Amino acid sequence: MISIKDSSEPFRAFLGSILSIIEGEPVEPSQFDPSMQLDTIMEDTDDGPLPEDDIDDGSGVYVGSSSTSNPPMMTCSQAAHENINPGLMITSSSPDSPESFQLWVHLDALSNNTLALPMSDRNDLNGKQRLWLTRFVGSGSTGRVWQCHFDDSDDLFAVKIVELLCPSDADSRQRLQNEFNMYLALEAAYKSGQLCDRIAPHCYGAYEGDGVNIIILGLCDGVLNAWDELSAPEQAQVYKLVQDLHSIGILHGDLEPQNVMRAIGGGFHLIDFSQSTRHNCKENVVQNVTTPLIDQLHTPRPAAGRNDICSELQTLRNSLWN
Structure with a gap:
C-alpha cells in the first residue's frame, strides 16, 4: 500500500488533478487558508559536488x-x-x-x-x-x-x-x-x-x-533477411569472411542472415559475437581457399564423416549452396 495522506497539500492537489483526467477519480477539494505561512528555504553555500552527486538516481x-x-x-x-x-x-x-x-x-x-x-x-x-x-x-x-x-x-x-x-x-x-x-x-x-x-x-x-x-x-548499411538474397559472388564473400574468422581462432556461434550486414561502400560484415568462442579450426579449406572464387567454392561437398570440415563452416556451406 502506498499512502499520500502525509503528503503536502500542493502535491495532493497535483496528483488529484492527474487522476481526475486519466482515471476519472473525484478530486479531493483543497482548502484555501489566506493566513497560511510559507517556509523560506535558505540556499546552502555551494562547496562543490559531493561523491553521491555522481550517482545516477534512475x-x-x-x-x-x-x-x-x-x-x-x-x-x-x-x-x-x-x-x-x-x-x-x-x-x-x-x-x-x-x-x-x-x-x-x-x-x-x-x-x-x-x-x-x-x-x-x-x-x-x-x-x-x-x-x-x-x-x-x-x-x-x-x-x-x-x-x-x-x-x-x-x-x-x-x-x-x-x-x-x-x-x-x-x-x-x-x-x-x-x-x-x-x-x-x-x-x-x-x-x-x-x-x-x-x-x-x-x-x-x-x-x-x-x-x-x-x-x-x-555503422553498417542493412542486415540480410535470408541467405537467398545473396548473389553467387556475394555468397563467396560471406563464406570467406567466416573462413578468415576461423583462421584467427574464433568460432562465431550464431551464423544467421540477421548477423550478416552489408558494409557501407560494398562488401559484408559479421556482427553479434556474443556467443562466439575461441576455436582451433583444422578445416583444410581455411588454408587452401585464399580468394573468393566461385569455382573453388562450388566443389563437391565432403562426404559425411570427414573431420576436416568443422560444423559451423559445413552448416554455412549447406545454407549457401543447398
Whole structure:
C-alpha cells in the first residue's frame, strides 16, 4: 500500500488533478487558508559536488547495459588507460532541447578497453565525449542497437546497449563482455597483419555505467533477411569472411542472415559475437581457399564423416549452396 495522506497539500492537489483526467477519480477539494505561512528555504553555500552527486538516481533514460562484472585486464597501465579513455556521456535527449532538460548517463571505459573513441571537437568539463542517440535500429538476444553521433559531428555510428534491470540481465551483460573480447581479438589481428580486410564493423570501445553497458561500432548499411538474397559472388564473400574468422581462432556461434550486414561502400560484415568462442579450426579449406572464387567454392561437398570440415563452416556451406 502506498499512502499520500502525509503528503503536502500542493502535491495532493497535483496528483488529484492527474487522476481526475486519466482515471476519472473525484478530486479531493483543497482548502484555501489566506493566513497560511510559507517556509523560506535558505540556499546552502555551494562547496562543490559531493561523491553521491555522481550517482545516477534512475531518473534518466537508460540506454543500455551489459558486460561482465570482472573483465579481464589487458597489458596496459591504468594511467595510460585513463588518458586514452577519460569517459563518455550518452543521452537520448534531443540536442534542440534546453540543456537543463537533457538527461545524461555517465559512463567509464571498461578496464580492458584499449580502443579509442573517434575524435570529437566538444567534450564536457570533465573531458568526457558526449554521444547522442538519434534512431532506434533494432534489438536482439543481447541488447538494443541505436544509431548515434558525437558532439559537433555528422559521422554516424552504432551503439549496442544492454540494461541491467533484473537478475536475468546478468547473462546479457556477460554476453556483451564476451562480444567485446572478440572485437579486441579482431583488432589485434588487424594490427598484427593476420587479417587484411575487416570481418566486422570497426569497434570504438566498451563502456559501463550505473546499470548500463555499451559497445560503440561503425555503422553498417542493412542486415540480410535470408541467405537467398545473396548473389553467387556475394555468397563467396560471406563464406570467406567466416573462413578468415576461423583462421584467427574464433568460432562465431550464431551464423544467421540477421548477423550478416552489408558494409557501407560494398562488401559484408559479421556482427553479434556474443556467443562466439575461441576455436582451433583444422578445416583444410581455411588454408587452401585464399580468394573468393566461385569455382573453388562450388566443389563437391565432403562426404559425411570427414573431420576436416568443422560444423559451423559445413552448416554455412549447406545454407549457401543447398
